[in-house]
Every structure is written in structure tokens, then in C-alpha cells.
Amino acid sequence: MKIAVAGKGGSGKTTISGTLARIMARQGAAEVLAIDGDSNPNLAMTLGITREQTSQVLPMPRTILQRVTDEQGNAKTILAKRPDEIIHDFGIPTPDGVTLLVMPGVGHAGAG
Amino acid sequence: MCGAHAAVRSLVKEMVDQYDRPTVIDMEAGLEHLSRGTTRNVDCLLAVIEPYFKSMETGARVNELAKELGIKQVFGVANKVRRAEDERAMREFCGRRNVELFGFIPYDDTLMEAERAGVAPLDYDRTGLAVQAIDELAKKLLQVNGAL
Numbered sequence: 001m002k003i004a005v006a007g008k009g010g011s012g013k014t015t016i017s018g019t020l021a022r023i024m025a026r027q028g029a030a031e032v033l034a035i036d037g038d039s040n041p042n043l044a045m046t047l048g049i050t051r052e053q054t055s056q057v058l059p060m061p062r063t064i065l066q067r068v069t070d071e072q073g074n075a076k077t078i079l080a081k082r083p084d085e086i087i088h089d090f091g092i093p094t095p096d097g098v099t100l101l102v103m104p105g106v107g108h109a110g111a112g
Numbered sequence: 113m114c115g116a117h118a119a120v121r122s123l124v125k126e127m128v129d130q131y132d133r134p135t136v137i138d139m140e141a142g143l144e145h146l147s148r149g150t151t152r153n154v155d156c157l158l159a160v161i162e163p164y165f166k167s168m169e170t171g172a173r174v175n176e177l178a179k180e181l182g183i184k185q186v187f188g189v190a191n192k193v194r195r196a197e198d199e200r201a202m203r204e205f206c207g208r209r210n211v212e213l214f215g216f217i218p219y220d221d222t223l224m225e226a227e228r229a230g231v232a233p234l235d236y237d238r239t240g241l242a243v244q245a246i247d248e249l250a251k252k253l254l255q256v257n258g259a260l
Contacts, residue, residue, distance in 0.1 A: 001257045002128055002135045004151045004183075006174050007160030008167055009141035012191040015223060016160055016246055017138035019234050023250040024134055031133050037124050038140040042227075051230035062116075065123050077122045083131040095235075101127070103120045 014038075018046025022096040032098045033087065039105040048095035059102040060090040121150040129153050143170075146177040156185040156253065158214070161206075163190065163198035172209040185256065187214035189249065194219045215252065217245040 003020070007013040021034040036043040044057045066080045079086065091099040117140075124137060124145070137154065139145050151157060157178045161171035171188050178186040188211040190202045199216060206213045218241045226236035233243050 001156065001253070002137070002154040003253065004128075004137045004139050004145075004154040004157045005160060006139045006146070006151070006157060006178075007141070007191075008162075008170050011141075011160040011162055011167060012217070012223075013141075013158075013160040014138050015233060015242070016158070016189065016191065016217070016249075017136050018232070019243060019246045020250050020253075021136040022232075022234055023247055024136070024254075027250070027254065033131060033133060033135045035124060035127060035135060035137040037120070037137055037145070040138060043138050045227075045230070046232050046234075048232045048235055060123075062119065065119055065126075077119070077126070079123075079126045079130065083127055086127070087131070103123055104116075 014040050014042045015046055018043050021098045022047060022094075025096045025098045033091070034094075034098050034100050036100065036102045039103065044092070044094070044100055044102075047098050047100055049092075049100075057092055057100070057102060058090075059104045060086065062104045064090075117144070118148075121145055121148055125150045125152070143173060143177060146174060146181060149181060151178070151183065152181050154183060155257065156187070157183045158187055158189050159211070160191050161188050161202065161211075162192050163194070163202050168202065168205045168209075172205070172211055175209065175211045187212050189214055190216045192219045193217065215245060215249040217242050217249070 005013045005017040021032050025032040041054050044054050064080050069075050091101055145151050159171045159174040161167050188206055193216050220242035222237045222240040223233050226233045
């Protein structure tokens with residue numbers, strides 16, 4: 001089951017996402033993945049990582065995404081590694097067994 | 113269009129499309145991920161809605177876009193509900209705009225206390241009202257989906 005949680009900033013979607021992922025993990029779901037699509041350090045905290053540890057929560061590098069051109073000359077975006085390799089290399093384990101993957105930040109101030 | 117945002121969206125999309133285990137995605141705020149199809153291949157989309165007009169309006173828009181994308185389960189989740197009047201207004205609005213309300217999460221001061229203490233809501237108070245409501249939400253989602 002893949003669940004996307006959407007909403008305005010401040011709506012509480014991060015609290016809901018993180019708590020939901022942990023409850024799913026506690027109910028026996030094997031290897032729940034939580035994706036932080038908004039560079040929101042609160043997701044790590046909601047998953048049970050302490051404030052002191054959040055500085056060690058690093059986003060995955062941008063280089064994981066590659067622009068390639070296929071034989072027909074069409075440019076497309078692909079992952080440089082398989083998803084399980086990405087999770088192995090960049091996934092952050094959290095207390096209930098949820099693995100956190102943080103998307104690269106885009107520098108919110110003035111960006112967009 | 114910001115290239116960095118587009119790249120992150122592609123990354124989320126590729127992970128969702130290629131990874132086959134239970135996944136919860138805390139989406140970027142706003143609607144861009146829907147208009148660009150980033151979230152196309154999820155089984156379920158939860159639109160978190162607060163009991164004020166602009167938030168409900170955004171929720172209704174998210175609901176429409178997600179259904180247009182072909183996501184099978186699109187639900188509204190009412191959050192920070194303080195009183196019966198909030199719940200009534202949200203039910204009325206969502207009924208009118210075809211948003212299926214899946215759960216109500218009460219406003220809960222313990223979430224802010226947890227944040228100040230630097231502790232996850234689930235670790236701060238397992239019996240907190242909001243945590244309990246999210247627990248209910250998880251159980252309901254599991255019922256709808258059979259298994260994870």
C-alpha cells in the first residue's frame with residue numbers, strides 16, 4: 001500500500017504521515033518506507049529521531065537522478081541505482097523500523 | 113518552473129513507481145505534485161484539511177486533481193477539529209464538493225507540547241487524542257486495503 005499525504009503547509013500532514021508510518025510498522029508491515037518529499041525535518045522527529053540526531057539526517061544526493069538520452073534521442077530522467085540500493089545507501093533507520101528517505105532540498109527561500 | 117523542484121518530483125515518482133513495499137509519502141505542500149502526476153501511482157491519497165475555508169477549498173481541489181489522475185482511493189482527513197461546529201462545517205463542505213471524509217483528528221495541545229519537548233507525538237503520549245485518531249485512521253486504511 002502506497003499512501004500520499006497532501007495538504008497546505010502547516011496543515012499537520014507531516015505529523016499524520018510520520019505517525020501513520022510508525023503505526024503501520026508496529027502492526028507488522030515489513031519495512032515501511034517514509035518519504036520526505038518536502039525537506040521537512042519534522043518528519044524525522046515524528047518518526048522518533050531525537051532533535052539532537054536530526055542533524056545527522058541527510059537528504060539523498062541529487063546525483064541519484066540522471067538525465068539520459070535514449071537511442072531515439074529522447075531525453076528522460078532515470079534513477080542511477082535500484083530503489084533497494086537507494087534505500088540501503090541513503091535510507092535512515094528509525095526506532096519503529098520505518099526507513100526514512102529524505103528528498104534533496106531545493107532551498108525553500110526564494111526558490112520555486 | 114524551477115528545475116530543482118521538478119527533479120525532486122521525478123525522484124519521488126520513480127521511487128513510488130519502482131519500490132514495491134508499504135510507503136507513506138509526506139508530499140510537498142501545494143498542488144504541483146498532482147498537476148505533474150508525481151503521485152499518480154499511489155494507491156491512496158489523503159488530503160489533510162483544516163476547518164477553515166481556504167484549507168477546505170484547497171482540499172477540494174486536491175480531491176479533484178487526484179481523482180483526475182486516476183488515484184483509486186482519495187480521502188479527506190479533517191485535522192485540528194476543535195468543536196462540533198468545525199465538524200459540521202467540514203461535513204457540509206465536503207458533502208457539497210464530493211470529498212469523502214475518512215477521519216476526524218481533534219485539535220490536540222499535546223502535539224505542541226511534544227514538539228517543544230523534541231519528542232515524537234507517538235512517544236510523547238500514546239493516549240493523546242490526535243495520536244488515537246491517527247491510529248483509528250491507520251486501522252481503517254488497513255481494512256479498506258485488506259493488507260499492507
